[in-house]
Amino acid sequence: MIIIREKLIAYLFMIIAVPIAGELKFYPFSGADLRVSMATTVFFFILLWSRKIHPVLAGFLTGIAVVLFRMSLDKLFNASFWLQDSFVSNFPVFFYYAVFAGLFHVFKIKELYSRPFLVGLLGVVIETISNSAEISIRHFTNEVQITTSNFLIIGGVAFIRTFFVLGFFNILILRETKLAEEQQRKRTEQILLLTSNLYVERVQLEKSAKNAEELTGACYKLYRELKDQNNQEQAQAMLKIAGELHEIKKDNQRIYAGLSKLMAKENLDDFMEIEEIIRVITHSNKSYGEILDKTIDYQVNISGEHPRYRTFVLLSLINNLVANAVEAIQQTGQIVLTIERENDMAKIRIHDNGCGISKKNKPFIFEPGFTTKFDTNGIASNGIGLAYIKNVIENIGGEIKLIDSTNTEGTTFDILLPVASLTQEELIK
Incomplete structure (x- = not known):
């Protein structure tokens, strides 16, 4: 209808x-x-x-x-x-x-x-x-x-009028195409960022499944020992724990498989130029800063020869650090991203002039569960956190360091990543 x-x-x-x-x-x-x-x-x-x-x-x-x-x-x-x-x-x-x-x-x-x-x-x-x-x-x-002159006039008018309409029509078509491209670009950026975060969660799920498998084996071994000692009550309790851990492992594996299918379904380019990856990150975080009523200047310095890198890996790592920098800046500030090539390593530096990290928190920033972000009810943030980022980086043979962090100079993180790990087809097996 x-x-x-x-x-x-x-x-x-x-x-x-x-x-x-x-x-x-x-x-x-x-x-x-x-x-x-x-x-x-x-x-x-x-x-x-x-x-x-x-x-x-x-x-x-x-x-x-x-x-x-x-x-x-x-x-x-x-x-x-x-x-x-x-x-x-x-x-x-x-x-x-x-x-x-x-x-x-x-x-x-x-x-x-x-x-x-x-x-x-x-x-x-x-x-x-x-x-x-x-x-x-x-x-x-x-x-x-x-008359012949009538036909000549008709032809001339037809030529002028037709190409006038066609010109105006093509202007509208071009504008419509640009709007469609802009909408598609925004959608692609959103999906890229979402998928990059799913990538990190997938890594953590795999780690959790591995830990559950190790704990299951340890519990079952303890169950056998308790059974040999005729301590039936504790042996059965340990066997129950082993079974529950095994179920946790299977649940994690099912979620892992679902996330992998979801990432593959979008059919996004898994390899991109570093310039395009950084552009997506700065563009999305500019919008994030605007939502928070902040004015942030971004400076990007890229040097050296860089191959096409794994999109989701770099997006997940750099974007979360940049988002943290946006949150650390009060009202106005600056974020500087520097990407260099040092032999077989890609060096990424993220610097902001925000509030910095306090001296008492520095030793704990990479600890699992540590956070300084709480809502109005005192509930801690459930973001991926620096511990997750560190785990992903070390999982592919890299390292992350906190270089500077003071209340006056802001925060600087250095990330070193093997170029080989960022260019191979699959990082996590």
Whole structure:
């Protein structure tokens, strides 16, 4: 029903707009019974723009609408109105729109949008033939003279009018394409950031499953020892613990598999240039800073030769550190990202001039569960934390260091990552 309603609205708009536009006219050549109006311009543009209408039906309806509209104007403003004379005078214009729309459909103009110059040339041909059809009808009904100059004028006007419409149409198409590209870019960035965070969670799940497996083995070994000692009550308790740990491991494996499928389903580019990765990070964190009513200047310095790196790995690591820097800055500040190539290592430095890390917290920032972020109810943040980031980095053979952190100079983290680990097909087995 919605599609039918949209089609009806499109046809209704056309049969109203084109007749009215036809009255915006002028006669550019004295002595020639030729007028130039905006009707063709509007009609051609709607045929190009709307994908909800059929050209032939649109031409038929528009032709009738224009004839009836002009006859109505004759009735209103012509004191010596005669229905037959008015019809004979105006009905030839029906053939103009019918022929125009028919040729538009025959030439399959809507399938040629990727070749605008050809569309323009065909538009000139269509308008010229349509005008010729109308003039021929008028020649036999109203005794309008057909001259070579008339056809030259028709061709010239058709050329100017067609390419004017086509130019305006392509401007709108270009704008629409850019908007669509911008929306797609934003969506891709959001998915990239989401997937990068899922990557970190996947790493932690794998670690948790491995720990659960080791604990299951240790509990089962203790169960056997207790059983050999005829300590049945404690042995059964230990066996129950081993079974529950085994279930935890299986649950983690199922979640791990689900996350892996979800990441693969998006079919995103798993390798990107470092410049593009940093651009996604700075762009997303600019938006994050704006949400927090902060004004933050970003400086990016990239040097050395860098291959295409694993997208999710770097995004997950750098983005979380940059997001922490955004949160550490009060109202205004600066974040500097420096990426260098040192032999077989990629060195990444993230520096901010925010509030820094207090002296008493420095020894604990990489400890699991440590956080300085609490909500108004005193509940700790459930973000991935520096402990997770450190674990991911060390898992691929890298290291992270806190270089500077004072209340006046902010915070600086240095990350060293093996280039080989960032360029191989799979990091986690």
